[in-house]
Amino acid sequence: MSLLRFLLVLGVVVWVARLLWRWLQPKPVPPNQEAAAHSLSRCSRCGTLTPQDLVVWQDERPFCSPACRDGGQV
Numbered sequence: 906m907s908l909l910r911f912l913l914v915l916g917v918v919v920w921v922a923r924l925l926w927r928w929l930q931p932k933p934v935p936p937n938q939e940a941a942a943h944s945l946s947r948c949s950r951c952g953t954l955t956p957q958d959l960v961v962w963q964d965e966r967p968f969c970s971p972a973c974r975d976g977g978q979v
């Protein structure tokens with residue numbers, strides 16, 4: 906194998922390795938999606954700050970829990 910061919914093969918191997926490396930990296934989370942996941946809503950009854958994915962909605966008002974939504978003792 907000539908030196909030129911060896912360098913050509915080496916270049917292809919490095920290129921494929923970089924493609925594989927990039928493919929294996931976790932995709933970065935879009936900034937707006939990350940912000941939405943960490944934003945908080947204030948409970949309409951007790952005022953507790955609750956993450957968006959845990960909020961219980963009733964008549965477009967956020968509540969921290971079904972107990973608060975149903976009017977139970979806090």
Ligand SMILES: [Zn+2]
Binds near residue numbers: 952973
């Ligand atoms: Zn509450």
